[in-house]
Amino acid sequence: MTKTIQTVGVCGAAGTMGAGIAIVAARAGFRTIAFDKSPEGLSRAAQNTAAFFDKSVQRGKMDTRMRDQILARLSATSEIDALSDCDLVIEAVFEDIGVKKQLLAELDAVCSPETIFASNTSTLSITEIASGSTRPERVVGMHFCLPAQLMKLVEMTPGILTDPGVFATAWNWTEQSGQRPVRTQDKPGFILNALLVPFNNDAIRAVEAGVASADDIDRAIKVALGYKMGPLELIDLIGLDTQIRLCEAFYPTTLDPRASAPPLLRRMVAAGLLGRKSGRGFFEYENSAMFGA
Ligand SMILES: NC(=O)c1ccc[n+]([C@@H]2O[C@H](COP(=O)([O-])OP(=O)(O)OC[C@H]3O[C@@H](n4cnc5c(N)ncnc54)[C@H](O)[C@@H]3O)[C@@H](O)[C@H]2O)c1
Incomplete structure (x- = not known):
C-alpha cells in the first residue's frame, strides 16, 4: 500500500526549475522542504518566492492570509537529512547523469522505503537515473515546464522498472497540485522537446538562410497557427545556450540532422547573446526577469 503524499522534498x-516546483507544491497545500547544496542560492530563491506571492496578492489572486499560510508550509535546507520524512522527493539538480544518480543513492540512505522519487530531467533516461537507486521501482519522470509556477503541463514517464502503483500515486499528486499531466515514454525529449527542438532549429536556420526576419518568422507562426509565442521568442526565453545543450543531448541519440545545433545558434552564444537572460538574443529585452506572478 502506498501512503498518501503529505510532505514533498524538492532537490x-x-x-x-526547483524554485518553481517548490512553489507549486507549497501552493497546493503540501508541506514542502526546499533542499539545495547552495545556501546562498536558497536565500535568493526564498526572496524571489516571497516576491512572487506578494505579486499574486497585489494582482488579487490571493489574500495575505493565504500567502502567509503557503510560505509557512515552505522551509529551506542544505542538509539532505531534512528530507527523511518526505513522501515524494522531486529532483531538479544539474542535468548530469552522475549528479542525479549520486543524489538518488544519497536519498536512499535518508528516506523511507515508501518514498517516491521523481526526476525533472529534460533529456536523460528515467530508467538510467533510476539505476542510481536501490529502489528503481519507486522512481518516475516528472518533467515540469519553465516557469514551473506558471506552466501547467507535466510530462510523466515511467522507467522500465517503475511500479505502476507508484506511477499512479505520482500522477494523482500532480493532478492534486493543479498541474496537467500527460504520459510519455522514456525517450529523449519526451513529447514537447522531441517536437520543439527540431522545430526551433528550423526557425533559426530560416533566419540564417535569410528567409525572413526573426520578427516576421515569429509573426507568421503566431498568426497562422495561433501560438502565443513564436519559436525565436521561445528560444530567447529558454536561453540560446540551453537550446545548444538540448541539441547536444538529442542529436547523438536521434541522429536527426534537424536536432543538430545550427551554426548561427553557436555564433550567437559565442557572442554572449543568450536571449532574455543576457538582454539580447533574436530580440532585445530591457527586463530580463521571468519569475512571473
Ligand atoms: N531550465 C529549464 O528550462 C528546464 C525545464 C525543464 C526541466 N529542466 C530540468 O530541470 C533540472 C534543473 O535544471 P535548472 O535549469 O533548474 O538548473 P539550475 O542550474 O538552474 O539549478 C540546479 C540547482 O541544483 C543544485 N544542485 C546541483 N547538484 C545538487 C545536489 N547534488 N544536491 C542539491 N542541490 C544540487 C544547484 O545548486 C542549483 O541550484 C535539469 O534536470 C533540467 O534538465 C530544466
Whole structure:
C-alpha cells in the first residue's frame, strides 16, 4: 500500500526549475522542504518566492492570509537529512547523469522505503537515473515546464522498472497540485522537446538562410497557427545556450540532422547573446526577469 503524499522534498530548489516546483507544491497545500547544496542560492530563491506571492496578492489572486499560510508550509535546507520524512522527493539538480544518480543513492540512505522519487530531467533516461537507486521501482519522470509556477503541463514517464502503483500515486499528486499531466515514454525529449527542438532549429536556420526576419518568422507562426509565442521568442526565453545543450543531448541519440545545433545558434552564444537572460538574443529585452506572478 502506498501512503498518501503529505510532505514533498524538492532537490535543487535554488535553481530555475526547483524554485518553481517548490512553489507549486507549497501552493497546493503540501508541506514542502526546499533542499539545495547552495545556501546562498536558497536565500535568493526564498526572496524571489516571497516576491512572487506578494505579486499574486497585489494582482488579487490571493489574500495575505493565504500567502502567509503557503510560505509557512515552505522551509529551506542544505542538509539532505531534512528530507527523511518526505513522501515524494522531486529532483531538479544539474542535468548530469552522475549528479542525479549520486543524489538518488544519497536519498536512499535518508528516506523511507515508501518514498517516491521523481526526476525533472529534460533529456536523460528515467530508467538510467533510476539505476542510481536501490529502489528503481519507486522512481518516475516528472518533467515540469519553465516557469514551473506558471506552466501547467507535466510530462510523466515511467522507467522500465517503475511500479505502476507508484506511477499512479505520482500522477494523482500532480493532478492534486493543479498541474496537467500527460504520459510519455522514456525517450529523449519526451513529447514537447522531441517536437520543439527540431522545430526551433528550423526557425533559426530560416533566419540564417535569410528567409525572413526573426520578427516576421515569429509573426507568421503566431498568426497562422495561433501560438502565443513564436519559436525565436521561445528560444530567447529558454536561453540560446540551453537550446545548444538540448541539441547536444538529442542529436547523438536521434541522429536527426534537424536536432543538430545550427551554426548561427553557436555564433550567437559565442557572442554572449543568450536571449532574455543576457538582454539580447533574436530580440532585445530591457527586463530580463521571468519569475512571473
Ligand atoms: N531550465 C529549464 O528550462 C528546464 C525545464 C525543464 C526541466 N529542466 C530540468 O530541470 C533540472 C534543473 O535544471 P535548472 O535549469 O533548474 O538548473 P539550475 O542550474 O538552474 O539549478 C540546479 C540547482 O541544483 C543544485 N544542485 C546541483 N547538484 C545538487 C545536489 N547534488 N544536491 C542539491 N542541490 C544540487 C544547484 O545548486 C542549483 O541550484 C535539469 O534536470 C533540467 O534538465 C530544466
